[in-house]
Amino acid sequence: MIVPPRAAERTEEIEGSPRQEDAIGFQIRELRKAKGMTLQGVADAVGISVGYLSQIERNQSQLPIGILKKISTTLGVQINWFFHASDLPADEKDIIVRAENRRKLTFTKLGIQEELLSPNLSGPLEMLMSTIDVGADSGDYSHEGVEAGLVICGILDLWVSGQHFRLNAGDSFSFKSTETHRCANPGDEPTKVVWIITPPQY
Template identity: 70%
Template sequence: MTLQQVADAAEISVGYLSLIERNQTKLPIGVLKKISSAMGIHIGWFFQVDDGPSHEREVVVRSNNRRKLSFMGIGIEEELLSPNLSGPLEMLLSTIEPGADSGDYSHDGVEAGYVMSGVLDLWVSGQHYRLEQGDSFTFKSTETHRCGNPGNTPTKVIWVITPPHY
């Protein structure tokens, strides 16, 4: 596909897509989802792959072999804690840098999370929640949602999403 074809299908400008391609702009999660859909690939394709031993791949994820995805310019890194995305759920560890914000997005399914450290601002259908270490949450992923870190230190959140959307 050409840049123009991908941009048109993702409903973004070709200039913006070019900046994304060269890592010169922010890449919100919702935009990455649009690009992956436009290209006909699962968003999980963008995760870096460093698989462990073949006999473990369907059951175990070693901490040094997690698939990682960084959202350029917005300060969020996702680590896939699930061995793969072919099962009924997805488990992620998000590290959200101070001041980072995911931007609004939605998708099929249900999400739940647990704040391991830091402070998390969570918006679900326009309602704001401030969560701290030890707090947890759940919501329908079809509701417009976003998260951010209003604190001064990185926030770590474990997410469980069903069905997998990456």
């Protein structure tokens, strides 16, 4: 859910129902753990105490919008990552993700946008939809776990431990995430790929 302009511009403390506050604190903790970051590391980057960050994650302290922006930057997401539609049916929570409510991450310099298809990051895996712009290249990286993917449209160049593969719509793949890997879009239209990663990385 996109943060309304007035909410994004506010400098006062975020106020709302306990349900909203709970969601933000829980998501901060969930995302921090998924990224393998410590309380100390995030607190130092944001410029707050470990105790205060712990209180935020446990929803025991109000959260100024300025601090949330710094936390978002430190965790590598847009601030709207932490805001969801408040009218989601109770029976869909933590099970269903409607297309209009996907949480998004944009890597502007890389030309890649990712949408979280999983309802949360607290389970054993995450599912993402990546949109890779024409000419975009992720660069080499590796991390713990295993991942698999399915090319939905476009062309995907994939490198795994130095091996190069060119995949088209309908092709799929899987490899150990500890192997150095990289992906790029050599085509003339955006490439969309659904990824499944375990354990969650975002």
